[in-house]
Amino acid sequence: MVGYAFMGAAHSQGWRTAGRVFDLPLSPELAVICGRDADAVRAAAGRYGWAETETDWRALVERDDVDLVDICTPGDSHAEIALAALAAGKHVLCEKPLANTVEEAEAMARAAEAAAAHGRLAMVGFNYRRVPATALARRMVGEGRIGRLRHVRVAYLQDWLVDPEFPLTWRLRREQAGSGSLGDLGAHIVDLAQYLAGERLAGVSAITETFVRERPLPSAPSSGLAAVSTAGTGQVTVDDAALFTGRFTSGALASFEATRYATGRKNALRIELNGERGSLAFDLERLNELEYHDGTEPGTHAGFRRILVTEPDHPYLEGWWPPGHGLGYEHTFVHQARDLVHAVAEGRGPEPSFADGLQVQRVLAAVEESAEKNSVYTPIAA
Amino acid sequence: MVGYAFMGAAHSQGWRTAGRVFDLPLSPELAVICGRDADAVRAAAGRYGWAETETDWRALVERDDVDLVDICTPGDSHAEIALAALAAGKHVLCEKPLANTVEEAEAMARAAEAAAAHGRLAMVGFNYRRVPATALARRMVGEGRIGRLRHVRVAYLQDWLVDPEFPLTWRLRREQAGSGSLGDLGAHIVDLAQYLAGERLAGVSAITETFVRERPLPSAPSSGLAAVSTAGTGQVTVDDAALFTGRFTSGALASFEATRYATGRKNALRIELNGERGSLAFDLERLNELEYHDGTEPGTHAGFRRILVTEPDHPYLEGWWPPGHGLGYEHTFVHQARDLVHAVAEGRGPEPSFADGLQVQRVLAAVEESAEKNSVYTPIAA
Amino acid sequence: MVGYAFMGAAHSQGWRTAGRVFDLPLSPELAVICGRDADAVRAAAGRYGWAETETDWRALVERDDVDLVDICTPGDSHAEIALAALAAGKHVLCEKPLANTVEEAEAMARAAEAAAAHGRLAMVGFNYRRVPATALARRMVGEGRIGRLRHVRVAYLQDWLVDPEFPLTWRLRREQAGSGSLGDLGAHIVDLAQYLAGERLAGVSAITETFVRERPLPSAPSSGLAAVSTAGTGQVTVDDAALFTGRFTSGALASFEATRYATGRKNALRIELNGERGSLAFDLERLNELEYHDGTEPGTHAGFRRILVTEPDHPYLEGWWPPGHGLGYEHTFVHQARDLVHAVAEGRGPEPSFADGLQVQRVLAAVEESAEKNSVYTPIAA
Amino acid sequence: MVGYAFMGAAHSQGWRTAGRVFDLPLSPELAVICGRDADAVRAAAGRYGWAETETDWRALVERDDVDLVDICTPGDSHAEIALAALAAGKHVLCEKPLANTVEEAEAMARAAEAAAAHGRLAMVGFNYRRVPATALARRMVGEGRIGRLRHVRVAYLQDWLVDPEFPLTWRLRREQAGSGSLGDLGAHIVDLAQYLAGERLAGVSAITETFVRERPLPSAPSSGLAAVSTAGTGQVTVDDAALFTGRFTSGALASFEATRYATGRKNALRIELNGERGSLAFDLERLNELEYHDGTEPGTHAGFRRILVTEPDHPYLEGWWPPGHGLGYEHTFVHQARDLVHAVAEGRGPEPSFADGLQVQRVLAAVEESAEKNSVYTPIAA
Structure with a gap:
């Protein structure tokens, strides 16, 4: 694994737990964790349960005892690491967004396709597909x-x-994050919306905004900010919020909003799908629930029902607790690990693939293009 | 009152009840109700409690015993009736949307301004300002x-x-409705959003859609559809759904969605405002509640709270029931009647004025223009 | 009508509105309102729309132009007025609780039965049966x-x-209220629970409590407290809260709680019924909603659904607004008036009858008896 | 650990994860898991991550390499194992209910007190104290x-x-479970209610019921049902539901309901506390949320607020994810492990102690006694 911050901790939890809950065809071993700061990465290894450490990801991807590289770094290093890992014959799991630019993502998708010919798999970490309720x-x-x-x-x-x-x-x-709420939050909802809809966006019209354009510099260097002057402020160079509307290929309409300024909303990923026969609604702040309206029922008794997604025949629930005993955020990473282990064992392409990640990247690029061009409707490149 | 369908019934309830609940400076009397079908309007008069009937609105607006004309017809006749009523020296309450075109609305706003010089008032019926929770x-x-x-x-x-x-x-x-969900639902939310924000929209980017373009003709002539062939289908000539994003003059971002295709949502007017110090959220399907997040509280104890807007010091509640005994949809019309009676008695301009109604119309026109021009960001005409 | 406080206002609203919304076989007229204070009752008559006033209820019940007497006074005068009104050949609507003692209630039920032989009807005002969601x-x-x-x-x-x-x-x-939360709130929930269950309680085990036993005297005489010393405090002589469990005749279990000390709960009448095939839940603070769990559905898609009880084929909704346009507390009184007018016109016994009111009284008496006897299980007298 | 079914899995997860999330003063090692069926316990050891297995708990408690015995068996064996483990100088964690009888629980509490003198700790597993929201x-x-x-x-x-x-x-x-919903669910809510109230129950009045008295025998022997005839039905010998009311020592009133027949409710542990200054409400089906009403606020802006209990300064959250990223049921066992490790390292008595568990047992005994004696109010033995 490369990276040991928030995502590194979450992925570690996933790898460590998957085999304790599910019957896996292979047993993942937490072999090596990698980070630039030797002391910090050793501490992380001890905390999260990794056997060894590296401080150079190039060394990591060359090790013979590593079969799969899990990339949990900021987006600016995804492409380089993933390309090297695939070239070294490793399976790769890469955190979202796949890359900071469409060009990088294209190279990664091409490399993934080439690696697939040699039985090497590449998956992008849109973990919100793996909430039981979204599944x-x-x-x-x-x-x-x-x-x-x-x-x-x-x-x-x-x-x-x-x-x-x-x-x-x-x-x-x-330069590090690629974009702001768009790449961080928007990437999640674009992927999730397309996944749930079962179809892709055809085009978008967008507005983005940076509300606070200057902020104090962090007092200590954050893990990813190389050189920081001792004080003062710096420019915010990404979006604070992105709004976009769009059309799916079927003609269905979509609206998206990603923001870090919705006071009081902590992690409110909400999605609602309305169809001719029914509707579904989900809120990540209540992740064990799915709301469902069955439009074919007589109106007298119809209504949005709260399905508690904790029954044994619900997705991923076969390994967990009795009905009503809910799961948490981190279990999406357990499920991700499970699915990837199965894909590796069975030699089939995992979902979401790098090609899926590239397509999301193209949507985000269209959003940025539309926002720059006065919100004009911008088709998604195919 | 002109018109006796859904809005006619609701407005009648408002006029009849206002003086039973509130101390009014003037006593509204339900003098004359008007509609083209003599039998139907007589039945409506009996049901809703109007003393007399007319079948020609021109006769109504000329009657000396009428001080205020309440227009509850479809949008295509608003302008003509309102202009005549103002010219005849009546106060006017006109249902929303103010008119079907910006040109009509401009004429109405000019006429309202002229009438104001003679102490005649004109108000547009955006009743959702008068839910206690929105107030x-x-x-x-x-x-x-x-x-x-x-x-x-x-x-x-x-x-x-x-x-x-x-x-x-x-x-x-x-030709009758002017537009579809945009004028019917969109007008409400544009007015409410601007009213609550305390500022106006600067521009919008829009998508509209008509999902079902052909529908069966009604079996019997509906009250407003003049000549209907005995069978077959006809073209839907308005939008089914309208999505738009926009910017307020302060730079705040806004997203709007109006649709009649959200399966399972019956009357879900939802608005959320996020500010630097707090947030507010409202859902018309739970109209006695207002959600409020106080962002200045310590995070440990903060959260969206459900204010049950039934306390005696809440807006409009002084005349109603004890705490917890909720109101319903129709009471917005009682409150509207109360506020208009006060405005008439005190000789001050009522809100929302025809000028406010015109401005909403301009927003809707900008939405339609943007939708026609590939969603390009379209400023609101001043 | 006798009484013009909270219940008087609510009942007036009901009588005045019923014929505006529903097709009634008879037209109720608001003939005479009665109260001891001549000025106050005249003001109430003007406010609520009553044609004439009386200051002595004995005069009211003797008037030839009165067909139905609606009793909205505190419980200590219910029996006397109702007995006189029935004896005078009037139909009677009596607010709940039917009386302050079982003995009074028995006399009333006997009188109602005798009056029924002469076509005079008597109904007790458990208005919460007439929320569309509870119906x-x-x-x-x-x-x-x-x-x-x-x-x-x-x-x-x-x-x-x-x-x-x-x-x-x-x-x-x-001496005036008979009991505290038990008679005021407990009477409502005992009636509603038995009505919804479709069966009666067999016995109860109870605890009651008066948390604050001494309170300041009101500064001015309240309408029903005859002589008040100018200052000081007085004894609270009723229960503040009552908790009881019980068994229905079928063996189903029940738990009840009535309190005026549930900080933050304003009018939270909540009832949930669990059966072998499904469950229902209702909360008066969200009175347009009914929650329903269909236990016969596959667990994968089952859940409590929120039925918005505003569809045209829902009880009482035929006269009201389109789906999603909710009703309020006061409309229970409109529905009560409608149902009573129909019963009078059709000469059939209204529900809930005085016999029903008496049975509720017997439950409350059993609650008090159990609370006095160390909570021992106390059967309900038949 | 003794036992490897539902609780065994959950406790294993707790022990395995605690040190990955929190800074612990000691590192728990999963040494030996014990069960009667050698194959099954080996499979469990592999699945849950235990190094070795035993098939006789007596052997387990004698092992030198075991410092702490975690008892996850049905209630009928708790006392014997716990007494032996404490006698052998081990720390003990015992699942709730502490025992099947008050007598057993008394012996256990005495043994725990004696062991405390030698620095051996005993804790009972009321894990719902360790939901961040309840804490x-x-x-x-x-x-x-x-x-x-x-x-x-x-x-x-x-x-x-x-x-x-x-x-x-x-x-x-x-004979195995001691009681039904009372011991299983009732024990949890009695402990949680007393813990949150910060005081103990003084007495109770109860009803219990067994709705379905005969049920089919399991087709295969369940882990705990020794000898099962090949077919037929057997008697249900425990309660299906228990309702009780009670008084706290301060005079506050309480109502309890434990049932396995609330159709549609999966794991709905709900508790609400109303005090003179505010109220709190919790529902285990939404375990990341705590509702709080601050009664000292002006009524105009007051209401129950939903606190999302995922902030860094909330209990147990220092080691977890950013705000809004919720936890699940199993994390209560992680927190339990953390707290017990701290107690062991710091040599202080853990909570809830065996004495706390005994007191809960006495409440349950009083419930059963009251239910047998016609619901008469029954004081809790001191």
């Missing part, structure tokens, strides 16, 4: 339960930038 | 409780057109 | 949708006595 | 935020016995 929603859409799709309404609302004194971390710098 | 939200925004505004998120979701066999009523014909 | 719940229970009943869980939570400085009104004096 | 509630009660307590309202609702064909597992046999 159930996907299954229900596939079963035709909501029928022909009319509307997809998605928002990902956080509030950690409301305070203008919050410091300028790497997530607020274009 | 409280406005008060709280005015008090600075949410601080500098960042986001306004609004949707008005209904589902009565999901069935493609639902017939082609007047609301689906451009 | 729908009753219909669904009757249809067998929840199957064999296991549990009924009921609470009526208010908080207006939390402040120990709240004054000693008539509702806190046994 | 926050306890902190807020301790801070005086709800003031003098008036009401505690608790229910633990499940529905897995609704189907009369559900088989007769060990949980439905008195």
Whole structure:
């Protein structure tokens, strides 16, 4: 694994737990964790349960005892590491967004396709597909339960930038993060919306905004911000919020909102799909629940029902607790690990693939292009 | 009153009840109700409690015993009736949308301004300003409780057109309704969003769609559809759904969605305002509640709270029941009647004025223009 | 009508509106309102729309132009007025609780039965049967949708006595109110639970408590507290809260809680019924909603659904607004008036009858008896 | 660890994860897992990550390499194992309920007290104290935020016995489970209610019921049901549901309901506390949330707020994810492990102690006694 911050911790939890809960065809071993700061990475290895450490990811990807490289770094290094790992014959799991630019993502998708010919798999870490409730929603859409799709309404609302004194971390710098709420939150909701809809966006019209354009520099260098002057402020070079509307290829309409300024909303990824036969709604702040309206029922008894997605025949629930005993955020990483282990063992392409990640990247690029061009409707490149 | 369908019934309830609940400076009397079908209007008069009837609105507006004309017809006749009534020296209450075109609305706003010089008042019926919870939200925004505004998120979701066999009523014909969900639902949310924000939209980027373009003709002539062939289908000539994003003059971002295809949503007008100091959220399906997040509280104890807007010091509640005994949809019309009677008695301009109604019309026109021009960002005409 | 306070206002609204919304076989006229204070009753007549006033209820019940007497006074005068009105050949609507003692209630039920032989009807005002959502719940229970009943869980939570400085009104004096939260709130939930269950309680085990035993006297005489010393405090002589469990005749279990000390709960009458095939849940603070779990559905898609009880085929909705346009508390009185007018016109016994009111009184008496006898299980007298 | 079923899996997860998330003063090692079936226990060891296995718990408690014995068996063996483990100088964690009888629990509490003198700790596994939201509630009660307590309202609702064909597992046999919903669910809510209230129950009045008295025998021997005839039915010898009301020592009232027949409720442990200054409410089906009403706020802006208990300064959250990234059921066992490791390292008595477990047992005994004696109010033995 490369990287040991928030995502590194979450992925470690996933790898460590998957085999304790599910019957896996292979046993993942936490071999080597890598980071530039030798002391910090050793501490992380001890905390998260990795056997060894490296400080150079190039050394990591060359090791013979490593079969799979899990990339948890900021987006600016995804492409380089992934390309090297695939070239070295490793399977790769790469955190989202796949890359900071469409060009990098294209190179990664090409490399993944080439590696697939040699049985090496590449997957991008859109973990919100692996909440049992979203997986159930996907299954229900596939079963035709909501029928022909009319509307997809998605928002990902956080509030950690409301305070203008919050410091300028790497997530607020274009050169490292690629974009702001768009790449961080928008990538998640674009992937999830397309996954649940079972179809892709055809085009978008967008507005982006940076509400607070200057912020205090962090007092100590954050893990990813190389050189920081001792004081003062710096420019926020990414978007604070992105709004976009769009059309799916079927003609269904979609609206998206990604922001870090929705005061009081902590991790409110909300998605609602309205179809001719029914509707589904999900809120990540209540991740064990899926709301479902069956439009084919007589109106007298119809209504949005709260499905508690904790039954044994719900997706991923076969290994967990009895009904009503909910899961948490981190279990999406356990499920991701499970699915990737199965894909590796069975030699089939994992989902979401790098090609899927590239397509999301193209949507984000179209959003940025539309926002620059006065919100004009911008088709997604194929 | 001109018109006796849904809005006629609701307005009648408002006029009849206002003086039973509130101390009014003047006593409204339900003098004359007007409609083209003599039998139907007599039945309506009996049902709703009007003393007399007319079948020609021109006769109504000329009567000396009428001080105020309440226009509850479809949008295509608003301008003509309102102009005549103002010219005849009557106060006017006109249902929303103010008119079907900006030109009509401009003429109405000019006439209202002229009439104001002679002490005649003109008000447009955006009744959702008069839900106690929205009025409280406005008060709280005015008090600075949410601080500098960042986001306004609004949707008005209904589902009565999901069935493609639902017939082609007047609301689906451009010549009578002006537009579809945009004028019917969109007008409400544009007015409410601007009212709560305390500022106006600067521009919009829009997508509109007509999902079902042909529908069965109604079996019997509907009240407003003049000549209907005995069978067959007709063209839907208005939008089924309208999505738009925009910017307020302060730079706050806004997203709007109006649709009649949100399966399972019956009357879900939802608005959320996020500001630097707090947030507010409202859902018309739970109209006695206002959600409020106070962002100045320590995070440990902060959260969205459900204010039950039934306390005696909440707006409009002084005349009603004890705490917890909720009101319903129709009471917005009682409150509207109360406020208009006060304005007449005190000789001050009522809100929302025809000028406000005109400005909403301009927003809707900009939405239509943007939708026609590939969603390009379109400033609102001043 | 006798009485013109909270219930007088609410009943007036009901009588005045019923014929405006529903097709009634008879037209109720608001003939005479009665109260001891001539000025106050004249003001109430003007406000609520009554044609004439009386200051002696004995005069009222003797008037030839009065067909129905609506009793809205505190419980200590219900029996005397109702008996006189029935003896005078009037139909009677009596607010709940039917009386302050079982003996009074027995006399009233006997008088009602005798009057029924002469075509005079007597109804007790348990208005919460007439919320569309509770009426729908009753219909669904009757249809067998929840199957064999296991549990009924009921609470009526208010908080207006939390402040120990709240004054000693008539509702806190046994001689006028009969009991405290038990008679005021408990009567409602006992009636509603039995009505929805479709069966009666067999016995109860109870605890009652008076948390604050002494309170300041009201500064001015309240309408029902005859002589008040100028200052000081007085004894609270009723219960503040009552908890009881019980068994229905079928063996289903029930729990009840009535309190005025549930801080933050304003009018939270909540009832949940669990049966072998499904469950229903209702909360008066969200009175347009009914929650329903269909236990016969596959667990994968089952869940409590929120039925918005505003569809045209829902009980009482035929006269009201389109789907999603909710009703309020006062409309229970409109529906009560409608149902009573129909019963009078059709000469059939109205529900709930005085016999029903008497049976509720017997439950309350058993609660008090159990509470006095160390909570021992106490059968309900038949 | 003794036992490897549901609780065994959950406790294993707790022990394995605690040191990955929190800074612990000692590193727990998963040494030996014990069960009667050698194959099954080996499989469990592999799955859950235990180094070795035993098939006789007596061997386990004698091993020198075991410092702490975690007892996850049915209640009938708790006392014997715990007494032996304490006698052998081990620390002990025992699943709830502490024992099947008060006598056993008394012996265990005495043994724990004796062991404490030698620095050996004994804790009972009421894991619901360790949900961050309940721990926050306890902190807020301790801070005086709800003031003098008036009401505690608790229910633990499940529905897995609704189907009369559900088989007769060990949980439905008195000789193994001790009691039914009372010991399983009631024990949890009695402990949690007393913990949150910060005081103990003085007495109770109870009703219990067994709705379905005969059930099919399980087709295969369940882990705890020794000898099962090949077919037929057997008697349910425990309660299906238990309702009780009670008084706390301060005079606050309480109501409890534990049932496995609340159709549609999967794991609905709900508790509400109403005090003179505020209220708190919690629902285990939404375990990342705590509802709080601050009664000292002006009524105009007051309401129950939903605190998302995922902030870094919330209990147990220092080691977890960013705000809004919720936890699940199993994390209560991680927190339990953390707290017990700290207690062991610091040599202080853990909470809840065996004495706490004994007191809960006495409450349950009083419930059973009251239910047998016609619900008469029964004081809790001191």
